[in-house]
Amino acid sequence: MKRFFRFFRYIFSCLLFLASIGVYSTNRLMYMKTKKDQFIYNRERDAGRFDPASFEALRKQEVAIPSPYGYHLKTIIVEPFEKKHYIIISHGVTENKINSIKYMNLFLKRGYNVLIYDHRRHGESGGKTTSFGHYEKFDLKAVVDWVHENRGKDILLGIHGESMGAATMILYAGMLDDGADFYIADCPFSDFKEEIQHLISSEVKLPAKLLLPIADLFIRLREHYSLRDVSPITVIDKITKPMLFIHSEKDDFILPSMTQKLFEKKKGPKKLFFASNGLHAQSYNENKEAYEQAIDDFLQEYVHVKET
Template identity: 65%
Template sequence: MKKALRALFLSFLFTFSLGFYFTNRLMYMKKKDERLIVKREKEAGRFDPERFELLPKREVTIDSPFGYPIKALLVEPHDSNRYVIISHGVTETKINSIKYMNLFLERGFNAIIYDHRRHGESGGKTTSFGHYEKFDLKAVIDWLKKEKGPTLTLGIHGESMGAATMLLYGGMLEDGADFYIADCPFSDLKEQLSYQLKKEYKMVPALLIPLADFILRLREKYSIMHVSPISVIENIKQPILFIHSENDDFILPSMTRELYEKKQGSKMLYLAVNGRHAQSFNENPEDYRRVIDEFLAKYLENV
């Protein structure tokens, strides 16, 4: 009897420890070296420090509703009420957003680039893959509208987790932008984690996901089930351009297809031929620009 109880206890301890380890991997996902991000973007020609330095801009600190600072840059080379906010992916910083910012600056927009919680210069101790980040994005949007007035034309561009964050924000019945561009978002965090567990770790997610979700609820006060852009996509009435690389094997392009199919009303879909995860612009720059132009021409003329 004692041996059976001991074995049961050890089994429980091992399983709980595995769940705790898994939630640690989520909450404290290893970030890229910020110096290497700068080096990568410079060497690829996507970040020119001299050109960037000449842009009229100012540093902005926005209060997160969770008590830490959100560090942003407001870049305003144009006398225009058109703005775009760039929402970067997990493990990146606002330096990765500069290439997208430049794309919109070339099209007459001003821009805000900012660091998500626990990334770059912003505060925050954990990553939540869009759950808490969506409220920070709302804080950035609210700050910009208070600063520039309610008549501005606003777009949001998000990449990977930043795209999921953007869709979760819009799905809160906020829909506070005039258009959205979702580049390689996941449609549902539970499905994404299940896919990665099977693909990378050869693990069966049926037991680990519910356990990790239980532990995450205790530690972070939210559920993996809450991080589901596809469950709220129908709340977004404004136009969305969905982008994904056909060869993405980290977040499958089928997730973007599902989001596109479920989105009601104005929408476009672009599946890039070249590149893997978050490489649609890097590997298909001319097509990416063309699709952006087609989307803006089609839907922004009525804004």
């Protein structure tokens, strides 16, 4: 009997240990610490990428778009132009819509009306957890649907995504390829499980093969999706609309090889630009002229062909 109780205590201790790992690891994902809104505001302003006075002077409208999950997405739509060219900017994890203003300015210079928004659990949007693209892709669909319903089905619509925002965009486009006319993916991950494994091995120095199955099990139990569902590489070949891929050669957070894999598997019109300077999500900040030239070349070759 004593042997049985020792065995029972051993099994219980093991299960408790695994459960603690599962809760801890999924908490790190679900509740990843986001940057303070004021920090992002100050950072972008001080770097010269955001001028509050110029932004306030723009013709714009704030819209709270309902998410299918019961909260609202805070969006700002800037519309200085009569022509029906629109682009949606999808920011990265821990950021907010203020980080998207530099891309907004880029497209305003090219005659596009722009919608920027906060992902769930970021900035001023609702939502309790981050899912790195799984639930975010349905929020993006809600934003795209709002633009089509309120600005017309005949608009020219693009989506620009950075990091998690780029992965979200690809997952959305793979689900519904006719949502937008073109896509720009800046430093996306190709597979979330592979990305987590890379981060664990390079930063945490823990056995990823042990942690990933436990994290996946607890994500299934707590959030009702699997890590394998967050895999842009599995849907990229469903996207036929033109796509520009961008990545910094020196990115050691999301490796450039992930974008290379996505580019190679993507069918139809596509272009690839590797920036020579900058780490993760810094391609535009550190290579402004080359970045804008890559955008112009892509738009001229694949998007504005019928207009010339």
